[in-house]
Amino acid sequence: MSDDLGLAGLYATMADAPRPAANLEDVRGNDWRNILVLGRATKTGVYPETLALVSRARFLADELGCRVEVLLIGSSLDAATAELKRYPIDTVYRVAAPDYAPIDHTARILEQVVRKRKPELVLVFQSRTGDAVTAYAANRLGVGFATGASKVEMDTSERKAVVTHESGGQARFQVVSALQVLPQFVSVQRGLFRAPLETPDATVRVHDLSVEAGRLAPIEVLGHKPAPTPTLETADRVVVAGARIQSAAELDLARQLAQRLDAVFGVTVGIVERGLAKDEGNVVGVHDHHVAPRLLVTVGVRGALDFLEAIEGNPLVCAIGCEATDPIAKRAAYLVAGEVPAGVASVLKGL
């Protein structure tokens, strides 16, 4: 540390020694307070959805006047702890567990931590596992739960969560449910919230908790393959290049954009017919190739009927390099009008 900081240097030195506190006393009585987020650590930090949940938890905690706590379960949690320290979190609890922790193991750890720390609301991000952990832990505590929430609000007078989630089936409805008993367990859909802003002066307490998960079922991992790369049909983000593209260089720009957005790249029938692109199994609208992303970026696409009909769900469509009179503009939320190279270049520059 440089010498010219004066007393500030002294404070900085003191602040640089965060140590996990030991022997944290359990919360006693029936005062359920604070919001606990079940985080997920990666090798380099935390899974982005953890931060999204922290963001929502911070908002709700400020309404309720309580703290935001994050629970990390795993074997190497230092990188995750370091990342969480940059955000508006009050406490991080860490529990040691093997890298592959079955659902019942994670759920029992969560249950024990909830018994010890008594949070009023537990947020878990939605996945098949997240839903199961939520339900398993809630049931062991004898309380209700809600899964797949698209909205989480708090009735601040009752301190009870009001949760909205979409129904499945042929018709789509929104079901609004109110949780009745504390603690409340909610799994929240992914991609709803943005990570909170970093807080340079955040003081995050870190506690290593010792939790007894009880007798666990012998589950043996016989094989593990990483998740398959997303395809045109399964990807969350898709970039499609269309017939307004005039040259191979422009097509290359569209590919670059897909790469920068971490999106799957597809083309329309029109550009293939013009001979600028080949059918490499990525033509949207033929061979039953549908797309159902959350974000669809079209580059030089006019919006022929076969293409429009291949779009499933309700993606956010951004049209680059087309005109407001093109059919795609009727589906699009954002339009970067004008020529393709200028439009793509301006987006690439913004990234």
Added chain:
Amino acid sequence: MPPSGARLRVLVPVTGAFHGKVRLKRNGLVDTEGVERILSRESAQALALAKQLAAEGAELVVVHVDKGGGEEVLREALAHGADQGVLVEGAEKSESDASTRATTIAEVYKQMGPFDAVIGPARSEFAGFTGTLAALAGQLELPCLVGVSRVAVDGVGLRIAYQSLFGDYDLRVPRPSVLLVGDLEPSHPTAWGIHDAHRVKGILRVKADNYTVQKALTKRQRIENVPQESRSLESVDGATLVRRLRSRSLIAEKGGSP
């Protein structure tokens, strides 16, 4: 666990779905007048998974907590090749949530067991069943596996394949376990299956515990139509587009992953 040589038994909880146009009444309730109840797609997928064990000689016992039109749902499940059907009656009028259904199914599990596996759907149409089987696993202290696409007997345990966000796993799990079905082609009934389900096989009717079904821990307030998102086209430059997409968490923050 059954003694060596005994037949494997699998409990398959199933759910129903509305077949036809479902509308909302003004009071926020679903108008089901003239709408049929059928076996949900997820339940047909669960039956397809359970039938992988039936091929190894397992007996499939289907259970359905009746919320109206339950017998049709159960007979359809029997038509998929299940051996026995259990209809839990008495929960039609109460507002039971996933926790109460888990308790009800746990009672069936205890009374009609032992079972070597519980195989079922992860979710239901109006989410009343969603989470039920994981809650059941919590109640019965059984291991719970999700996204299962393959199951086979492996010595005294089961060998399963499942998919998650973090990859595909092959696992050996003990018996009994609760398995929630993943992406799988649903099972289809056969002509003889339909015949047997309606003419040959009987249904065992049991009464739900009154106290349990009335003890819902989550109260459904209302059902609404999903509001149509009105998107007026906004003409923007590249930098603004990127800001808009980041604010909706649709693309990565600078230097991060979405």
